[in-house]
Amino acid sequence: MHVDELERLRSEARQLAVDMVRLLAMRRGVVSKIAEVKRSTNLDTVQPDVEAAVRRAMLEEAVKHGIPAETVNRLATVIFADAVEMQSKPSKLLTHMDILRRAVEMQRNGREVQRLEVGEPDLGAPQQVRDTVGKAVVEGYARYADSRGIPELRTAIAEQIHARYGYEAGPNNVIVTPGGRFAIYLAMKTLLAEGDEIIVIDPSWPMYKQCARFVGARPVAVRTRFEDGWTPDPRIVEERISKSTKAILLNYPNNPTGKTLDRKSFSKIVDIARDNNLTLISDEVYIDYTRGDGPVSVLDGWDVNFILIQSFSKSYGMTGYRVGYVVANEALVSKMASIIGLVLTCVPEFIQHGALKALSLKETPKQYAEIMMRRVDVAVRELEKIGASFYKPDGGMYVFPRINTGGADGMELAFELLESKGVAVAPGSIFGGYDDFIRISLGASEESIAKGIRLLGEFLAEKGLT
Amino acid sequence: MHVDELERLRSEARQLAVDMVRLLAMRRGVVSKIAEVKRSTNLDTVQPDVEAAVRRAMLEEAVKHGIPAETVNRLATVIFADAVEMQSKPSKLLTHMDILRRAVEMQRNGREVQRLEVGEPDLGAPQQVRDTVGKAVVEGYARYADSRGIPELRTAIAEQIHARYGYEAGPNNVIVTPGGRFAIYLAMKTLLAEGDEIIVIDPSWPMYKQCARFVGARPVAVRTRFEDGWTPDPRIVEERISKSTKAILLNYPNNPTGKTLDRKSFSKIVDIARDNNLTLISDEVYIDYTRGDGPVSVLDGWDVNFILIQSFSKSYGMTGYRVGYVVANEALVSKMASIIGLVLTCVPEFIQHGALKALSLKETPKQYAEIMMRRVDVAVRELEKIGASFYKPDGGMYVFPRINTGGADGMELAFELLESKGVAVAPGSIFGGYDDFIRISLGASEESIAKGIRLLGEFLAEKGLT
Incomplete structure (x- = not known):
């Protein structure tokens, strides 16, 4: 009797599943009409x-x-x-990575190339950091460690944050990550469920949207304009919020514009996030590359849920070490630790020793900032000479001038510039469709920057695009 | 007019989606009757x-x-x-991680604990590897590098594979990963779409099922039995294959049983995979921890799609360096490279220099295998003394004896063993519900293993469970 009853129920369950497929078929019919x-x-x-x-x-x-x-x-x-x-x-044929690959290839073939396309500063890690990591490796600091990072480093980060911003973070609010990229991935993976939305302010580093899609979420762009000094319009930010929105991503000093927000603009975004119960993901990896007191930070005591993204790559030149961190509430940190535990175990301990040493070098970020701000000055001077319009960077390591493309495809123009003048830049299209802008990276020497911009000027003049 | 038409169609599409949810609800009603x-x-x-x-x-x-x-x-x-x-x-309250945490805590409080629960060998990296990495760091090999790994290392891996297995892999079939865990994550993330299934042979390392769920896929277990010498039954493997199945995960030498497959058993799984167009993910991180010629590998020239998972953690004791690799077809490697590029950029170059040095140390894996096989002998001898039944490991770094739990919860029993005798082991429940087994890890010294097993014997005798 049980068996008969089971068979009857199973057949019913099977039929209902088939009916779902039938409904899906009907829906697909409607969807193709919509597509038309x-x-x-x-x-x-x-x-x-x-x-x-x-x-x-x-x-x-x-x-x-x-x-x-x-x-x-x-x-x-x-x-x-x-x-x-x-x-x-x-999808389109050429990508930003093709420019990088072609630039490397040209250099290998003996061609001089001004490498103004890569977001990597050429500063390198301080000798003391190198020596510390070297010593830690030789001494065998290479066992499986806490997924959140070694306690000494998390404590040192929490203390530095307190000293700098007055923000009371404990070591359990900090998780050490293999670089800023992984910190962003962790932030998105823990905040965003499949189908959730995150607001990204354009122009933006392409990684943000790629990563949102990678975790199954949807990036929703808020466009800002050169004419408005790249300031986001709070009304547009509010308009973009839906029931599925979980977060707003901020990145100041900005890649690619060099813009920072003043307190008033920042506070408007904070208000919107708080009023709509959204989390601010603030990527502040360029925060030391500025003049004076430095820009507003999400750690400045705002009343809002946030995830801070930070890295040792820029402030301490530790690009290839792959070490950064997140500051967030304990529940999020604990979720992030589970992910690192699952897919990575931990960041190598000897690298964390290097990060700990870096934090003790108070002068390094200042020295590196001075170098970068001198490069900003060089770029500004040279861009003015060739008559380009651009927002004068408040910080960061990029300038984002507008260029006259004469209606040509920006990506193709960037390739032409590379092939004809040996100048590699990133086309504005990849930062959210800013086709008549290019990003000039200041990861190269002052000489290379000046020469690259002069060659850009020649290129535009020869094409009658000035 | 277009707008009205669009609105009408959209409302229709929305309603059909809602109807699907309604059918799902009806089906759930039937399913709970079936459950009863x-x-x-x-x-x-x-x-x-x-x-x-x-x-x-x-x-x-x-x-x-x-x-x-x-x-x-x-x-x-x-x-x-x-x-x-x-x-x-x-789900239960206590987890495997609680045992590890409690063991560490007891040690901090001055208690002697036999740490037989962790899957980390205590061997450490050879001095030459440490020195190489230390030198590379000091010299500044720390720039952003190829997401697939530095060419020298990928070439050396391809050559080693060719020399050992005769398998023709090129450097583009190899991608360097931050550890074996990330290699498994990459394999699953690239092979399995949301809702796909992967067959995992139990008992199995819990990470496999966790990782499958993490990427939105569904692990489907094939149970093997101690009585069958932990050999998977090909008929059961075939039965578990559905239209959504994309892969079979193999892990020999096995964690936790120490089992390896003979060629005949391996070839049956290969046939099933090929006939059903599935990819074999073969986690062979313990392959050097064996006697004689070593076990069958997925690289032994089988006619099947595969992803090999390998690590430097076991063969070269480089646990905390977090470096491993994948061997797969170029299309998969290229997808994996995009993921590493997105979330990590690359594995630190100085660590890859260490891995390259390791590959040149032909004696290290043999020495480490000898140490591990001596530990297997000690564990076998001591387990026989206390009258335990177990599969005598062919390789790997674990023994998986059956114990009489007297009907008690295996996890609770493991905690009691830890508290009363200071012996930390992993309960069999976490490897796929093997409640009357425990996993003894051989990452500790011979003395510690012998003492731990003797204390286990005492514990069982005192509880009348022998």
């Missing part, structure tokens, strides 16, 4: 507002029946991914 | 045959409507995962 209308009106394939509305409706229905939100979110993601796949177009 | 019947008849929660039948029915329906199999497979997986979740028991 969109094509005739030139709308984007993905429309976050629309998807968010469907997701909300599905979640509301789920609540009625006691279905876990997680299950319905997964179901929604399957449906949306299928719909996007149905409508997708092939 | 199952409970009264003591049937398993997961019944692969039944799931396979539902999936087949869904796919047949999908074909009628031109829905891609991938989409329907994902849909099926979401439904099944939800159903399993509905029927699952609440």
Whole structure:
């Protein structure tokens, strides 16, 4: 009797699953009609507002029946991914990485190239850091360690934060990461569920949007304009918030513009985040590359949930060491520690010894900032000479001038500049579609920067684009 | 007019999505009735045959409507995962990590503890490796590098593989990873889409299932038995394959059993993988910890798609350096490189110099294997003395004896053993529900292993569990 009953129930369950497929088929029919209308009106394939509305409706229905939100979110993601796949177009041929590869190749072939495309400062780690790491390796500090980082380093970071910002962080608010990129990944992976949204202010470092997509979330861009001094308009930020928005990403000093926010602009974003229960992810890896007191930080005692992203790559020139950290509440740090424990175990202990030594070198960030600000001055002077318009950087290691492309594709123009003049830059298109801008990186010497900009001027003049 | 039409279509698409949720709710109602019947008849929660039948029915329906199999497979997986979740028991309070934490705490309090719970060998990196890394750091080999790893190391790995297995791998088949864990993560993240399934042979290192879930996939267990010498039954492996299955994970020498597969058993799994178009993920990090010629490898020229997982942690004692590698086809390596590029940039170059040096030390893996095999002998001798039944390890660094728990919870018993006798072991429950087994790690000295097993014997005798 049990067996018969079981068979009957199973057949019913099977039929219901098949019915779901049938509904999906019907929905796909409607989606292809929508795609047709969109094509005739030139709308984007993905429309976050629309998807968010469907997701909300599905979640509301789920609540009625006691279905876990997680299950319905997964179901929604399957449906949306299928719909996007149905409508997708092939992607572009050339990318930013092709410029880097070609520049390296040209150098290998003996060609002189001004390498103004890479976001890596050429400063290197201080000798004391190198010696410390070298000694720690030789002495065998290379066992599995705490996923959050060694306690001495987390304590030193917490103390430095307190001394600098007056912010009361304990060691359990700090997690050491293999570089700033991984810190951003951890922030997004822990904050954003499949289908959640994060606001990114354009122009922006491409990694943010790529990483959001990588964790299954959706980046929503807030466009800022050169004419407005790259200041984000709080009303636009508010407009972009949906029920699925979980975070706003800030990056000041900014890559690529060199912009920093004043207290008033910063506080407006803080208010929006707090009022909408969003977390501010503040990537402040360039914060030491400034003049004077330094820019506003999310650690300046704001009343808002935040995740600070920090790195030893810029302030201490430790790019290839891959070490950075996150400051956040204990619950988030604990989630992040589980992820590091799962996929990495820990950051090598001997590298953490180097980071600890770096924190004791109070003069290094100042020296490195001076070098970088002198390069900013060189770039500004040379750009003015060639008559470019640009925002004069408050900090960071980039300048983002507008160029006249004469309607040409920015990526192709950047390739032409590289091939004809040996100057590698990053086209503005990759920072959120700023096709008539280019990013000049100040990771190279003053000479290389000056020469690169002069050659850029020649290139534009020869093409009649001045 | 377009706008009205678009609005109408969107509302229709939204409603169909909501209807899918409603059907899911109905199906869940049926599933809980099935669960009730199952409970009264003591049937398993997961019944692969039944799931396979539902999936087949869904796919047949999908074909009628031109829905891609991938989409329907994902849909099926979401439904099944939800159903399993509905029927699952609440998780236990204590975890394996609590044993490790308590063991460390007891040691800090001055208590002698036999640390037989951690999977970290105590061997350390050879002095030449330490010196090489130290020198590379001091000399400044710390710039952003190729996401796949430095060419010299990838070439050396490819050459070593060719010399050892005759397998023709080029440097583009190799990617250097921050440890074996990250190699497994990369394998799963690139092979498995949301909702895909991967077959894991139990008992298994818990990381595999955790990582599969972390990437949104579903681990499907194939249970092996002590009575069968832990050999997987090919028929059961085949039964567990569904339309969503993308990979089979193998780990020989095995953690926790110390089992290796003979060529015949290995070839059966290879055949199943090839016939079903699955990829074999072969985690061979313990392959040097064996006697004689060493066990079968996925690199032994089998005709099957594979991903090899390898690490410098065991063969060269470089645990805390976090360096390992993957061997796979170029397309997969290229996808993995994009992920490393996105979230990590690269493995620090100076660490890769150390790995390169390690590969030149041909004697180190042999010496470390000898140490480990002597420890296996000690463990075998002591376990026989206390009358335990266990599979005599072919390799690896663990023994997995059966113990009489007298019906007690294995995790609680492990805690009691730690508190009363100062012996830390990993309970068998974490390796896939082997409640009457414990894993003894051979990462400690012979003395510690012998003493730990003697104390285990005392403990069981005192509790009347022999």
